[in-house]
Amino acid sequence: MSCRNSKAKAQDRGVNDLKHADAVALNEFVSRFRVLQLSRMIAWRTALLQTSLPRRLGENDAWIAATAISHGATLVGRERAFSRVPRLEYLTF
Numbered sequence: 001m002s003c004r005n006s007k008a009k010a011q012d013r014g015v016n017d018l019k020h021a022d023a024v025a026l027n028e029f030v031s032r033f034r035v036l037q038l039s040r041m042i043a044w045r046t047a048l049l050q051t052s053l054p055r056r057l058g059e060n061d062a063w064i065a066a067t068a069i070s071h072g073a074t075l076v077g078r079e080r081a082f083s084r085v086p087r088l089e090y091l092t093f
Helices: 002-030 040-052 059-071 080-084
Strands: 074-075 088-090
Touching: 040 059, 059 080, 074 080, 080 088
Parallel strands: 074 088
Antiparallel strands: none
């Protein structure tokens, strides 16, 4: 039984090492990006955006669009709904 436990522990160490390597790779990738905080200004812009469109965006899409507009950022994606948002720089791929 101790042989099985030793083998299981060795496999667990391999899994933990893999998880650590993945975490390091993820941190390296994400470190190139800036995390944007939500603010009251973005909340107001989200509400104004939703009331100004003839057809509302999904709730999450409205927050994403309002955040991009507030920060003067170009939004990149494949969602067609963003193309009808005025003043949003939207790049599809």
